Amino acid sequence: MLEIQELHKHFGPIQAVRGVSFQVEKGEVLGFLGPNGAGKSTTMRMITGFLPPTSGTARLNGHDITDDAVEAKRQIGYLPENAPAYGDMTVTNFLRFIAEVRGFSGKDRDLRVDAAIEKARLSSVRHQTIGTLSKGYRQRVCFSQAILHDPPVLIMDEPTDGLDPNQKHLVRNMIREMASRKAIVISTHILEEVEAVCSRAIIIANGRIVANGSPAELKARSNLHGAVELTVKQPEEAIYRELSGLPSAARVEQDGPQYTIYPRNPERLFTDVTQLVRQHDWHPTGLKHIEGRLEDVFRELTLGPDTSNRLN
Amino acid sequence: MDCLHNTKAIIKRELKSYFESPIAYVFLVVFLMLTAFLTFMVGRYYENGQADLRAFFWWHPWVYLILVPAAAMRLWAEERRSGTIELLLTLPVTLSQAILGKFLAAWTFLAIALVLTFPVILTTYYLGSPDSGVILCGYIGSFFLAGTYLSVGMLTSAMTRNQVISFVVSVLACLFLLLAGWPPVTDFLVRAAQDSPALQWILQAVSSLSFMPHFENIQRGVVAVRDWVYFISIMAFMLFATHLVLENRKAS
Ligand SMILES: Nc1ncnc2c1ncn2[C@@H]1O[C@H](COP(=O)(O)OP(=O)(O)OP(=O)(O)O)[C@@H](O)[C@H]1O
Ligand SMILES: [Mg+2]
Numbered sequence: 408m409l410e411i412q413e414l415h416k417h418f419g420p421i422q423a424v425r426g427v428s429f430q431v432e433k434g435e436v437l438g439f440l441g442p443n444g445a446g447k448s449t450t451m452r453m454i455t456g457f458l459p460p461t462s463g464t465a466r467l468n469g470h471d472i473t474d475d476a477v478e479a480k481r482q483i484g485y486l487p488e489n490a491p492a493y494g495d496m497t498v499t500n501f502l503r504f505i506a507e508v509r510g511f512s513g514k515d516r517d518l519r520v521d522a523a524i525e526k527a528r529l530s531s532v533r534h535q536t537i538g539t540l541s542k543g544y545r546q547r548v549c550f551s552q553a554i555l556h557d558p559p560v561l562i563m564d565e566p567t568d569g570l571d572p573n574q575k576h577l578v579r580n581m582i583r584e585m586a587s588r589k590a591i592v593i594s595t596h597i598l599e600e601v602e603a604v605c606s607r608a609i610i611i612a613n614g615r616i617v618a619n620g621s622p623a624e625l626k627a628r629s630n631l632h633g634a635v636e637l638t639v640k641q642p643e644e645a646i647y648r649e650l651s652g653l654p655s656a657a658r659v660e661q662d663g664p665q666y667t668i669y670p671r672n673p674e675r676l677f678t679d680v681t682q683l684v685r686q687h688d689w690h691p692t693g694l695k696h697i698e699g700r701l702e703d704v705f706r707e708l709t710l711g712p713d714t715s716n717r718l719n
Numbered sequence: 720m721d722c723l724h725n726t727k728a729i730i731k732r733e734l735k736s737y738f739e740s741p742i743a744y745v746f747l748v749v750f751l752m753l754t755a756f757l758t759f760m761v762g763r764y765y766e767n768g769q770a771d772l773r774a775f776f777w778w779h780p781w782v783y784l785i786l787v788p789a790a791a792m793r794l795w796a797e798e799r800r801s802g803t804i805e806l807l808l809t810l811p812v813t814l815s816q817a818i819l820g821k822f823l824a825a826w827t828f829l830a831i832a833l834v835l836t837f838p839v840i841l842t843t844y845y846l847g848s849p850d851s852g853v854i855l856c857g858y859i860g861s862f863f864l865a866g867t868y869l870s871v872g873m874l875t876s877a878m879t880r881n882q883v884i885s886f887v888v889s890v891l892a893c894l895f896l897l898l899a900g901w902p903p904v905t906d907f908l909v910r911a912a913q914d915s916p917a918l919q920w921i922l923q924a925v926s927s928l929s930f931m932p933h934f935e936n937i938q939r940g941v942v943a944v945r946d947w948v949y950f951i952s953i954m955a956f957m958l959f960a961t962h963l964v965l966e967n968r969k970a971s
Contacts, residue, residue, distance in 0.1 A: 455809040458970055480811040487809070491802035495736055507728035508810045552806070 408433050408590035409454070409560050413463035416449050416614075423449040425614040426463075431590040433559070436582060438605035438622075439594040442709045446614040447594040448488050451564050454592075455485045467560050481509070484558035486566055490549035494538030498529055498548055501537055502555060509556045519555050526581065527551035542569040550578065554585070561591045567600060579604050598701040608701075612709040622701060629699030629707075633673025635680045637666045638693035646689055655679045664692075725812045729820030730827070737790075737828050746790060750832045753782050758839060772849065775839050776857045776938050780897055780930060783868045788889035790828060791872025792882040794821050795965065800880040804969055818961055822873055829865040833858065853940040860937030863950040864930055868893050870957030877964045900929025 409431040416424040424446040431437045441447050452458040454465045456472045456479060465472045470479035493501055502520040511519050524533050527547045532540060537548055546569050553561060566582070567575045575597075582591060582604050595601065601608050602622045610618040610625070618625055626632060639646060642664045650659045655672040656679070670676040677696045684691050737743040757778040798804040807817055843849050868889075875889040876882075898904045905926050912918040926932070930953075933946040 452805070452970065457805050457809050459966075477811045477813060480809060483809070485806075485809045487802065487805045489802060491806050493732075493736070493803055494801065495740055496732075500735070504728060504732045505810070507731070508725045508812060510724055510811075512724070549806075 408468060409592070410466040411450075411454060411463075412465070414450060414453055414465065415461045415463050416446070416453060416458065417461045423614055424453070424460075427611065427614070427616055428463075429609055429616065429619065431560075431592060433590050434587050435607060436586050436591045436593065436605045438601040438608035439592055439611070440596075440598070440601065440608055440705060441594075441611040445611045445709070447611060448564055449614075450611070451485075451562055451592070451594065452487075455483055455562055456480050457487075481556075482558060482560050484553035484556065484561045486549050486553040486563040488564040489568075490546045492537045492545060492548050492552070495536065497536055498524070498533045498540075501548065502552060505552050505555055511556070523551040523555040526554060528577065543571060543574055546570060547574070547578075554581075559589055561585070561589050563591070563593045565595055566593055567595065567597065575600075598705060601701060610705060610708050617708045618704070623698075625704050626699040626701055629701075629703045630669065631697050631703060632699030633670040633676055634697040634699075635668045635670075635677050636693070636695040636697055637668065637680060637684070637691060639664050639666075640690040640692055642666075643689075646687075649683055649687070650680070653679050653683070667697075725810070726816045726820045726823075729807075729812070729817060730824040733794075733821055733824030734827060737824070742790075742793075743828070746786060747832055747835060750782065750786055751835055753786075754778060754836055755839065757782065772839065772843055772854055772857055773938070775836075776861055779861045780864060780934060783865055784890060784893050784897060787829065787865055787868035788872045788875070788886050788893065790825055791869050791889065792876050792885040794825060794873055795877040795961075796880050796882045796885045799969070800882075808969065814962055814965060818873075818958055818965070822869065822958060825869055825873070826866050829869060830862060833862060833865065850940070853938075856937055856940045856942065860934055863937075863947075864934050867930060867950050867953050867957075870954040870961075871896070874957045874961045874964065877961045878968070896929050897931060898929075900926040900931035902931075 411430070412428050414424055414427045415422075427446070427450055429437070439447050439450070449458065453460045454467075454472065456476050459473065464474075465479075467479045467482040470482060472479040493504075496504070499520060502523055503516060506516040506519045524530055527550050529544070529547055529551060532544055537545060540548065546566070550563070550566060553563065567578050570578060579600065582593065585591065586604075586606075593600075593605070605622060607619070607621050608625055609616055618628070637650070642661065646666065647659060647661055650656060650666055650668050653668070653676070655670060655675040657669040657671040659669070660667045668676060668680060681694070684694065754775065758775040795804070798807060808814065812820075840854060843854075871892050872885070872889040875892065876885040878888070879885050905922065908922055909919060912922055933949045936943060936946045
């Protein structure tokens with residue numbers, strides 16, 4: 408569906424993107440993560456044909472964005488960063504314009520516009536001028552613009568930026584609902600969103616891909632993955648000693664009545680700790696198996712020593 | 720066929736956005752009042768004792784000098800400032816279609832302004848029996864002159880995100896193209912450069928770039944191919960330059 412090969416983009420001395428390749432198939436929702444300035448938006452702008460790549464290319468449904476741009480652009484719905492839209496138009500007129508450029512006319516056009524307004528829940532503001540809408544509504548107008556023609560590829564740069572929690576939930580549900588019929592790429596800084604909607608995530612830093620896998624696989628790269636959190640009524644020196652003595656434990660951290668046991672052998676640790684708890688009279692009040700957090704993996708992978716993508 | 724609907728959609732949107740903002744009406748009122756004032760008061764239309772529109776068209780290059788850059792400054796600068804250019808150029812349109820769509824929309828708007836000057840013609844027909852061919856030529860010449868100014872304004876609009884800068888640069892550029900061939904200026908310069916044939920040659924080359932001689936030819940009802948070729952090639956060149964500028968700077 409979407410194939411990206413060795414994309415590079417240089418802005419003078421700044422190498423914003425350096426060799427990004429990946430594929431997204433129908434049915435996948437790819438989360439595009441990375442710190443500020445990592446090159447997410449630049450990559451998306453190249454995929455959608457706004458910026459010409461310095462080298463490399465993207466193919467959408469078999470159409471090359473550099474050689475066959477117009478046909479390739481037909482395959483895409485794009486929500487740019489900051490959701491730009493013509494401020495002097497009403498919501499309906501704006502969507503009509505988009506529909507017309509995309510080749511719908513007459514009744515067909517009006518049906519598309521109505522459906523898009525319905526989906527993004529914009530009925531109450533459909534005759535309002537876009538410039539007078541709140542940020543969240545503007546975001547939704549731009550979102551409805553992207554899905555109006557039911558594109559096979561959907562590219563969204565921070566789609567939930569500026570939305571209230573209800574709207575975030577709504578947008579995520581819509582993405583999940585559309586997922587089976589489309590190839591979707593979203594960039595985001597909200598890691599819980601990745602776990603909520605993405606089937607795969609790519610982390611980029613300094614214009615390069617540093618991780619590519621399902622959210623579960625990425626979490627498995629966290630050093631907390633497989634750790635166990637034990638809370639007891641009365642902390643004791645003996646508990647610490649016993650836990651540290653486990654062969655499957657790497658080390659133990661204590662914070663009041665709460666012990667965090669880092670794994671040496673993530674598969675065995677939980678069983679071992681449970682056994683210990685059962686043998687002793689520690690009065691546990693909580694026992695938790697930790698999967699690891701994306702946030703930790705993200706920090707580990709993107710806080711490398713080379714945090715600048717400028718040429719020196 | 721297929722590629723036409725999106726250019727058409729862009730033309731429609733642009734035209735609508737002129738008329739949905741107060742700018743269009745301010746523009747039209749200023750244009751009509753200015754041309755009427757200059758024709759009837761300054762141009763001493765009535766005292767000429769002739770039923771023709773020479774006094775009317777004579778002012779057009781000067782009125783356009785201010786008003787056309789004002790109508791053009793928004794075209795790309797605003798798209799770039801607000802980021803909608805990213806939306807527009809990721810729709811299934813080519814850059815040329817987008818440029819052409821915007822240009823044709825703005826030109827249509829100027830044509831509407833020109834058509835609304837019809838009371839002047841009615842007055843002329845009421846006062847006497849003017850040469851209709853000359854009037855028609857005058858209008859067509861004025862229309863092409865407006866398009867040429869517009870193409871300059873479109874280029875400066877593509878070069879910046881700031882409408883005011885676009886306006887100022889485009890007024891200066893148009894002023895240069897105007898004065899370079901305006902008889903009072905060229906006569907003065909030619910006299911000054913009397914002794915140096917090389918300088919005279921350069922002056923002639925520069926003044927041949929000017930709108931003015933071509934506009935005046937058409938005004939006089941002289942229908943020469945080279946005047947049309949001039950207007951069309953300046954417009955084509957400016958649109959091409961706009962294409963280059965946007966291609967290289969649309970994201971910055
Ligand atoms: N038009 C441009 N001219 C020069 N440099 C640019 C341009 N656009 C982006 N850059 C640079 O490219 C790098 C990547 O920017 P990009 O916008 O892709 O980051 P991002 O990953 O989207 O960040 P964020 O999370 O803040 O949105 C940055 O260093 C930025 O300064
Ligand atoms: Mg970004």
